[in-house]
Amino acid sequence: MHELREQCGICGVSGHPQASYLAYLGLFSLQHRGQESAGIVSCDAGKMNIQKGMGLVNDVFSPNDFSALSGDLAIGHTRYSTTGGSHPENAQPLMVSYRHGQMALAHNGNLVNSDELRYNLEAKGSIFQTTVDSEIIVHLLAREAEPLVERALASVLSQVKGSYCLVMIKDGKLFAVRDVYGFRPLVLGRLGDAHVVASESCAFDLWGAQYVREIEPGEIVVIDKGEIRSSHLPPVKHRAHCVFELIYFARPDSLVFGLPVQEVRHAFGATLSKEHPADADLVIAVPDSGNCAALGYSQESGIPFAFGFTRNHYVGRTFIDPLQSDRDLGVKIKLNPVRQTLEGKRVVIVDDSIVRGTTTKRLISLLRDAGAAEVHLRISSPPYTWPCYYGVDTPMRSRLIASEKTIEEIGDFLHADSLGYLSQSGMLGAIKGVQPQMEPADFCCACFDGNYPAGKCFSAAKEPKKEG
Amino acid sequence: MHELREQCGICGVSGHPQASYLAYLGLFSLQHRGQESAGIVSCDAGKMNIQKGMGLVNDVFSPNDFSALSGDLAIGHTRYSTTGGSHPENAQPLMVSYRHGQMALAHNGNLVNSDELRYNLEAKGSIFQTTVDSEIIVHLLAREAEPLVERALASVLSQVKGSYCLVMIKDGKLFAVRDVYGFRPLVLGRLGDAHVVASESCAFDLWGAQYVREIEPGEIVVIDKGEIRSSHLPPVKHRAHCVFELIYFARPDSLVFGLPVQEVRHAFGATLSKEHPADADLVIAVPDSGNCAALGYSQESGIPFAFGFTRNHYVGRTFIDPLQSDRDLGVKIKLNPVRQTLEGKRVVIVDDSIVRGTTTKRLISLLRDAGAAEVHLRISSPPYTWPCYYGVDTPMRSRLIASEKTIEEIGDFLHADSLGYLSQSGMLGAIKGVQPQMEPADFCCACFDGNYPAGKCFSAAKEPKKEG
Amino acid sequence: MHELREQCGICGVSGHPQASYLAYLGLFSLQHRGQESAGIVSCDAGKMNIQKGMGLVNDVFSPNDFSALSGDLAIGHTRYSTTGGSHPENAQPLMVSYRHGQMALAHNGNLVNSDELRYNLEAKGSIFQTTVDSEIIVHLLAREAEPLVERALASVLSQVKGSYCLVMIKDGKLFAVRDVYGFRPLVLGRLGDAHVVASESCAFDLWGAQYVREIEPGEIVVIDKGEIRSSHLPPVKHRAHCVFELIYFARPDSLVFGLPVQEVRHAFGATLSKEHPADADLVIAVPDSGNCAALGYSQESGIPFAFGFTRNHYVGRTFIDPLQSDRDLGVKIKLNPVRQTLEGKRVVIVDDSIVRGTTTKRLISLLRDAGAAEVHLRISSPPYTWPCYYGVDTPMRSRLIASEKTIEEIGDFLHADSLGYLSQSGMLGAIKGVQPQMEPADFCCACFDGNYPAGKCFSAAKEPKKEG
């Protein structure tokens, strides 16, 4: 039900006899990062195999696929679900043949100069069969005379601006690359003799792999016959980790940017409680996005936590609504307020963010219908005001409620009795509280403050992009 | 992941132009009561229409079905999922033609004398095409000369023993019937001019209907052209509400037996904390079955509540496990322990019950792997020792861990640092605490104490039955 | 494209380790007799297994089904496709449990007193879950005290009127029964030590089985542990083989009523040529229903045979026609006239029958558009004037063109340059020419002459029935 959609999840396995099956499990763990399409490329003695398609991981793969996806090397990708429609050709990984042989690549992030790069490539005779940034990177690689990918990459990535985490297969090697800002997470681990990479460490837990470290911003890791080596792109002054990974995108059981996500969210809620206390009987969460922060708010404030909504786990992505008479039905079928718990109570409801505000408004209305005496809305992040150009599918600015209304107007619009947002300094302070080495300057907060560390999209007219 | 499977969910709508669509929404709300099959019969000016099939509600119905399921009267049914296999002929409602016309019927519960009834019916020339109890009830009705169903029912139900909630359509009327013990829940509501019934009140919330009252034990309700009338079967001394509905089966947002389920579970947890305190750092739940009780335990004990597991919402009923090498994978893919939260902590983990013990054992092992220093298991119900004959799919007695082992042995088997079960008196006392009119004698606790208020199954050799 | 739809195909195998797989192959061979649903019941050491569903044989069965359908005894059924809709509950075989155990039964034919029988059964307390005649027969059996099916059948079948071929499983025995008139075909064969029965001998060819003989009209065959025995119902004066099996329904490679179907159709065409010669350049067939007769017409008349239409084998039962602008599209997409062959030619076109006339009219129009100079229509059977009550899905009488118009009016309506029907005496004479023992009185020609050997349907108001 969340109104923001990241992105993509990527993973890679090198040196394990069931590499493609592990990639499949990894995609399961990363499914929250993308539900539109899924794909795996494996490599068996130099021969690559691919299976990809639209839908959830479980829709795309069937048991027989893994014997076809043979080899001890594999990469996987999941892509988020647009409302607009399905474009099977955009499913990743991309597998191509070029002057130096076969290559496969999967990408999480968003390039801000993709239009310019594409224009230049087409001018030189390239054709494009997809609209994903991965294809641009592959084209740039194909135009390098240097056959060694790790060298060619240094040249290619100097031309590319924006956010990217890449996993690639070439010449039987696994490559893992992260942009110099470190916008998106990418972690490195070990599973016995095998090396593994994934967007989030929760994939390691399912594999039973050990977390080793983050792939560093600007690092190009090559895993080749059990050996691992790194080279580095020229560094920038500050990292720019996406703070929204901590707020919402990442799974609470992941380590992201070296930070324990659940603990960070709990700290956001605690700080929020100090910044915006409430005189109330209960603290409830919008499940599941507000869970950790709500618990932090409750434990800091002493106001008891309660389960305010029952979530219906059987509602898939669609249900039939022929009448369309009741606008709340789509929300209510997934989240039903627990009348017995709420009746007559002054309720603090905690969520991670407000984007358009429409869902939040319906939830508040449901709480009042269920008998809540007062509804105090608390948001565990600052007002979401600016579009993201680094890999999040944000609505147009004019549809971001915080870019059009004051906080007071938002509260009125939502019919909340009070509304409090976590401040940016509070947010960054809470992170530092969990991990003192982390500096405010290490984070991209562009969606809150409009400071874009890697620039905006080249084409001024361009909407925030939608590729993972 | 729960090892017990109830049952069925039933609902009915009379006097609403979108009766079948409301039944569809109702089944969505009742989906937790049965995932094997779903079906709806509607009645339009005396003509009945049916759609049923194997799978979840969303698998069985498509948008076009509702124009075919016309009429202002409808009943719906969901059936639980057996491991054994799919038997499409057992999907309900049953729609038959007999001497007095067409009739449709759906049933939640289990008859204990079904073998005897079936034997007698076959001896008189009846044929059976299913193995569900509904067919027995229909046969009995078909052998009554009395054409008026409400009169015929009194005779039929005097022959039938066990638990049953029924919804029926006959002659354009909606019938709702509950056995004299009131084992299973069945509630009555209003939606504008329409009358509605459902297994649980959470269906009313989705409909926007008002809760009126429970259908009483032994009550036969007839809803006929907007009029509602009742007759009553001869009463028994004590009701016998299934206490496990409160412990696990019902949705926390439902009112069941007039009791707010979430509050009751919270009270179970609080009482459990008093009966079995623990010296620990955190209280966590097995999601979602242990959520409410864990919160109650935490709030009573003062030990902080935490989210100990992250639940993967994208895992459907199956995932591919070709290796079968890792027995824990099936658990781990759904529930991943949050290492950062658990590491070095003494943890109280709360669940509603232990059936075979295998899943619980794996969860405890996962917690230890994730760094928990101590694991104290608390169960918000007494030891599950006896099979249910009244509508729950219980394993054979020999597979119920509590019927084979002492509590100490169970704790050892599970590798828990300590184990505490809520006592039966504590459980019933907690209920009374929430609703003082409720007496211990009003509940069936057969699975805990072996006292079967409506007898056991006729056939001594018979396994606990599996029909909803 | 034919406007008449029979019926059903049945088969049975006893004493073969792959009985259910052979039944599957048999249903493939009998698929032309019914495309709506398919089903198989097997029997393994007294335990019965069933798989049935809507659609073609290939839609209903998957490779894994045959290990579940274990046992050396099996029966199969295919049902024809109604335009009306799908009623999964009507798929056969029916498998029921009754006083004497489990039984499975499949039926080809139509009972004329089914309403009366059903009324009486319901009055005695029977319930009906389907609308197929098989269920009536099963109910009658269930009311017999006699446990031995072969004895009980004699009593049951004395109450039943109309056409029926049955295959049944009970007590590990295979039963095959044919009504006293022998309306529908049913043949007996051997495959090594196994005994087999099928509606048509073409199933034997696929099995590699040997044709033994027809099951005789009124014969009850029991195959029990490799032994075969027969009993007989009281005989009637004349058999009444459905002559339309020879004209259209049966496959040309089958032996039906002991007659080689393709040869009989060839003889119909030859006789038609003598009765209705034409001054023409080419003889063409409506594929495939007119093929054999057209060749007979050509070879008797000396007018060369040609392929006048190309049939598109890739058109399934549906294609998308959003415009509905071109009424001929549905015909044209399946059959395209071969302009180069037809242009400027005087053409005799042969089909087996005219029912409503609409398709024929379109075909003639297509021939003229493709340049045919003259179109002489010849029909290898008499005018189809009366509905069938014995197992063919005939339109209402008022929609049968021959019951509303004279032959001259039909020719005008169809825009044929001439029209000739084979006479009834010519038709029966042609049969006798192929097989001299066959007498005209041995055939049911009710659809041509209105003489119904087993009466009409009991309910005067009743439309011709639609069950197989």
Next chain:
Amino acid sequence: MHELREQCGICGVSGHPQASYLAYLGLFSLQHRGQESAGIVSCDAGKMNIQKGMGLVNDVFSPNDFSALSGDLAIGHTRYSTTGGSHPENAQPLMVSYRHGQMALAHNGNLVNSDELRYNLEAKGSIFQTTVDSEIIVHLLAREAEPLVERALASVLSQVKGSYCLVMIKDGKLFAVRDVYGFRPLVLGRLGDAHVVASESCAFDLWGAQYVREIEPGEIVVIDKGEIRSSHLPPVKHRAHCVFELIYFARPDSLVFGLPVQEVRHAFGATLSKEHPADADLVIAVPDSGNCAALGYSQESGIPFAFGFTRNHYVGRTFIDPLQSDRDLGVKIKLNPVRQTLEGKRVVIVDDSIVRGTTTKRLISLLRDAGAAEVHLRISSPPYTWPCYYGVDTPMRSRLIASEKTIEEIGDFLHADSLGYLSQSGMLGAIKGVQPQMEPADFCCACFDGNYPAGKCFSAAKEPKKEG
């Protein structure tokens, strides 16, 4: 069941409001040219839409697709079915974006210098996402600075060798191109104000379009806002129409190379009868590939034609054969010999060609089992000895029975009583008999005589290619 698989079917529509729906119907008519995948690109005011996928036309398109495929311009493609596996990325048309905008292209044929072209393109930095020749042509176009496609094409096609028919969309124009040899058919027609092109004229019949003429060898047709203009590639000395289109690939109701296919096949059969008479009772065809020639043989020889096999139209591309015990089952389930017609007869069986010989051997064996006294095999083309490099999926040379055995040895291997092939001169003479302007030199007979008019594949090691 034929052992040779062409190729592809292509079609295009310009200037019709239902262009994509017409393309869909066209693909239905061309389905015999390719059953692996199907696709359509439409163009609506400059915006292109695509729908493609694996399977038959009916599998790939659903009714809602045509509103998405809006516009008055569309091209369609069907691709043949390999046994090897499914490669969704190879489905056509290809739709790409390049320096001059968007373009879509579909191709029927095979380039012999594709390896060389691909090598050169990759060396210049091109990447390949498919293995189809279309992608090579698109890359070549993308490297032309000339924005006008019709000019760029002249340059591109001068680099390309082999067989190709192309339909393309660019800048709202429809392009149709045929190689200078005219290997594959491509015809031009009109439907009211719309212009249409298709591989075979049978598509025109379904559309109700008028046949105008062939696209000439070497012609580039541009259809632009209702105007049609042509340019021409430098001509070669002789055309090289694929004679196998006349023998087998094309539908009998098509005009191909200006020749009426059915009449040509009839003439092949008549000539075959003169070259290889037989003392026999019946002439039968292998359905449907031998139908027309068998009729020609019969009518020339005076030996009566008969239907020797009944074809089961319900067998799709697969049926379940778990036993694999009976090698003939796959043949027998599709074609059952008609014992009553064949028994004791001396039979001439006519087919269009023998490739590996395995299927033919089984058919002859089935005829003998069905009682044929003698089996005389007649083939309406010369021995198939050389692989095709121009668009037919031929087996390796070593598996072509005629390249390994003498005719006598083939006859022995097949257990035929006699075997006769149509001579190459007889074949070409028969064509000239139908259309006197046609010269032997106008045809490619490489599969019979090894004379390859456009050379063999560049890579000596290369197997005959498999793309359409």
